[in-house]
Amino acid sequence: xxxxxxDLLLYAITDRSWLRKxxxxxxxxxxxxxxxxTCLQLREKAAGQEEMVRLAxxxxxxxxxxxxxxxINDNVEVCRLVDADGVHVGQTDMAVREARxxxxxxxxxxxSAHNVAEAxxxxxxxxxxxxxxxxxxxxxxxxxxLLAREELARICRAVSLPAVAIGGIHRDNVERxxxxxxxxxxxxxxxxxxxxxxxxxxxLKETVRRVVSSYRRDRAMRTALTIAGSDSSGGAGIQADLKxxxxxxxxxMSAICALTAQNTTGVAGILEVSPSFLxxxxxxxxxxxxxxxxxxxxxxxxxLIETIVxxxxxxxxxxxxxxxxxxxxxxxxxISEEAVETLKTRLLPIATLITPNIPETEVLAGRxxxxxxxxxxxxxxxxxxxxxxxLCKGGHQLNDANDLLYREGGYRWFEGKRIHNSNTHGTGCxxxxxxxxxxxxxxxxxxxxxxxxxxxxxxxxxMLDLGAGSGPMxxxxxxxxxx
Numbered sequence: 001x002x003x004x005x006x007d008l009l010l011y012a013i014t015d016r017s018w019l020r021k022x023x024x025x026x027x028x029x030x031x032x033x034x035x036x037x038t039c040l041q042l043r044e045k046a047a048g049q050e051e052m053v054r055l056a057x058x059x060x061x062x063x064x065x066x067x068x069x070x071x072i073n074d075n076v077e078v079c080r081l082v083d084a085d086g087v088h089v090g091q092t093d094m095a096v097r098e099a100r101x102x103x104x105x106x107x108x109x110x111x112s113a114h115n116v117a118e119a120x121x122x123x124x125x126x127x128x129x130x131x132x133x134x135x136x137x138x139x140x141x142x143x144x145x146l147l148a149r150e151e152l153a154r155i156c157r158a159v160s161l162p163a164v165a166i167g168g169i170h171r172d173n174v175e176r177x178x179x180x181x182x183x184x185x186x187x188x189x190x191x192x193x194x195x196x197x198x199x200x201x202x203x204l205k206e207t208v209r210r211v212v213s214s215y216r217r218d219r220a221m222r223t224a225l226t227i228a229g230s231d232s233s234g235g236a237g238i239q240a241d242l243k244x245x246x247x248x249x250x251x252x253m254s255a256i257c258a259l260t261a262q263n264t265t266g267v268a269g270i271l272e273v274s275p276s277f278l279x280x281x282x283x284x285x286x287x288x289x290x291x292x293x294x295x296x297x298x299x300x301x302x303x304l305i306e307t308i309v310x311x312x313x314x315x316x317x318x319x320x321x322x323x324x325x326x327x328x329x330x331x332x333x334x335i336s337e338e339a340v341e342t343l344k345t346r347l348l349p350i351a352t353l354i355t356p357n358i359p360e361t362e363v364l365a366g367r368x369x370x371x372x373x374x375x376x377x378x379x380x381x382x383x384x385x386x387x388x389x390x391l392c393k394g395g396h397q398l399n400d401a402n403d404l405l406y407r408e409g410g411y412r413w414f415e416g417k418r419i420h421n422s423n424t425h426g427t428g429c430x431x432x433x434x435x436x437x438x439x440x441x442x443x444x445x446x447x448x449x450x451x452x453x454x455x456x457x458x459x460x461x462x463m464l465d466l467g468a469g470s471g472p473m474x475x476x477x478x479x480x481x482x483x
Contacts, residue, residue, distance in 0.1 A: 001069055001085040003108045003128045005162045008184035009212060010205045012037040013073075013166075014059075016044060018192035026058045032191050033066040035201025038184070041088055043073035056082040069108060076102050086110065088131065091118065096125035114147060116158045123159045130159070131186060134167025135177065149180060149316050156181030156217060171204050179215045179290035179315055184208065215290035222440040223251045223289055226433060227282070227308055228297030228325075229258040229270070235472025236426030237297060241433040243475035248437035248455060253291060255281035257299050264425055264467030272300060275307040282311040292440035293319035295433050300335050302342040309346045319439040322351040322388075323432035324360050348386040353445060355391045355432045356382075372402070379406035391435075391449060393428070405449055412446060414453055419460045423471035430473065431456050 012032050016025050029040065040063055042056055056070070056078055063070040069085040072078045076099050079087040086108025089099055099109050113119040113130040122130050132155055135147050147167070156163050165177055166186035174185060185208050194200035224245050231237035238254045245252030257278060261269040273281075285291065294317045299305050312320065324343060326335050335343070344364065348354055358369050365378035369392075379390040389407035394416070401416035434455045438448035462474035 001106070001108065003069065003086075003162070005183045007038050007069055008129060008162050008164050009038045010036060010201070010208055011039040011041065011164050011166075011184055011186040012191050012201075013041045013043050013186055013188045014055075015188045015192055018189050020193075025055060026062065028192060028197055029059055030062050031197035032201045033062055033068060035198040036205040037068060037191070037201055038205075039069050039071065041071040041073050041186070042078075042084075043188075049075075049078065052078045053081055056084055060084060071108060071110065079103060079107065086128070088112075096122060096127045100126055110164075113155060113163075114145075115151060116154050119155045119159045119161065119163075123161050127161060129162040129164060129183075130155070131164045131166050132182075133165060133186075135165045136168030136173055149176070152177070152182070153180040153316065153318075160217075171200075171207055174204070174207055174211055175287060176314070178211045178287055179317075181215055181217045183212060185211075210287060214286070214288055221251050222249075222292045222437075222442075223253065224293045224295065224433070224436050224440045225253045225255065225285055225291035226295045226297065226436075227255045227257060227278075227299070228295070228323075228429070229260050229300070230256050231426070232259075232261055233263040233425075233467065233472070235264065235467075236429045240426040240429040240472070240475065241295060241297065244430050244433035244455070245437050247475055247478065248434055248441075250292070250437045250440050251289075253285050253289060255285060257304050260298075264423075264469035264471045266469065270300060272304065275303040278304055279307050279311055282308070282315075286311070286315040286317075290315075291317070293321065293436040295321045295323065295436040296347065297323045297429055297432070298325040298335070299343070299347075300339060302336070302339045305339060305342045305347050309350060313350060318352075319436065320351045320353075321432050321436040321439070322347055322354045323428050324348075324354055324356050324364065325428065326360055326363065344386070348382075348388055351386075351388040352439070353389045353391055353435065354382070354386075355393060355428065355435070357393045357428060361390075361392050372404075375404045376406070376411060379404055379411065383407065389445060393431070403449070403453065405446065407445065414449055416453055416457065419457060421460050421463055421473075423463075423465060423467075423473065424460070425467075425470045425472045427456060427460070427473070430459060430475065 060070050071086045071088050072084050073088050074093050076087050088110040090112045096111050108128045110129045111122045111127045162183040164184045164186050165182045169185045169187050170190040226241035229237045231239050242252040259271045361378050362369050365381045369378050375392045379392045382390045383406050392404045394402040401418045403414045405412045434452035435448050438451050458477050459473035462477035464474035
């Protein structure tokens, strides 16, 4: 039987110890198959060889009837005797190559992987899929060490093999695996101990399908999320971010922190959303289209920052670029003093990169910045304090728009020629969004910054001139507009 990724969406594993009085393994398994389980593993640790063969022969016709693969746990001989579809071998059991030699090329062989090295070894040995766990606490393996969500995501990115998460999974916690790149989940007690096996299977499958479809490793277009304020004039904020993401080849999404009434001459008013509504926006994005990168911009209150940190941490967001917006180009203050402290203590430590301008660098470093040497020392102080890479933007008439990237291991200057264009509304939003877009596409940080600066220079050099004040740039400068 040829294994397909979708066969692993809901991988049921048997365990008779969870059966209610009067229920047989075959009858309960049939209810689970009716509910939509896509794969079945026979795993009965207390059963001897003869009993395993008997149970496998009971379950095999059911699996054939529902078009579901039957996998035997750890026992190649039982698989061979009953002509099951495959076998799952653990790290301490028979090697994948040995199982393949016995069963031949047509049988499914899965194995366990607890880290990237084991996953790569499984792929090299010819495994058809890997089981990764335990992702949560498991009652069936009380001594199992937990697999961190970040390591699960690294495993999924490191190999092309289908990956199944296992260990303590149920309907109430499976959404915590969104965005990891898994192809399915393996479940025991939540199915076999359910009151209504068929209904619980159906409901769990629907939830797992949403989790898996939110982040497909083979999707053609990368995605990025901006969390910021709206700019009614379209030059900065959410509007600039989405234009930048689109023009840099990624699919842009947004979670709006505040509405602003503004134009090129200044900000007339700010209306915040509630923390609960911001959380609802973030939940809707992450549970449906998981972003490959996230950018934050104007977040004006502590409550909103706390919500962002909590939700991004919960979902394990990647490639977080923080533009620590504090003051608008026009001079209007956009963030409270209390929020500045929350941003420093809560948001910056989870960032991949922050992109402060000179005034923002001075606030974050607690020191004046007047020279290029000051930039280096300030960036170093920020990195050592918060643990994130720092792109200190030269601008503000310091050094002809040369930017300094400080990260672990040293720093690098990105030279830029000052473009004499007074229309610079939204430059910070645009640069940070372009960097996030490039990180989403898989670029390393230095390369992402280099390409983002080139894009920003092109948008400025287009010399768009709109509005009575500091106007916007032409984000679509490379688009001819001929249709």
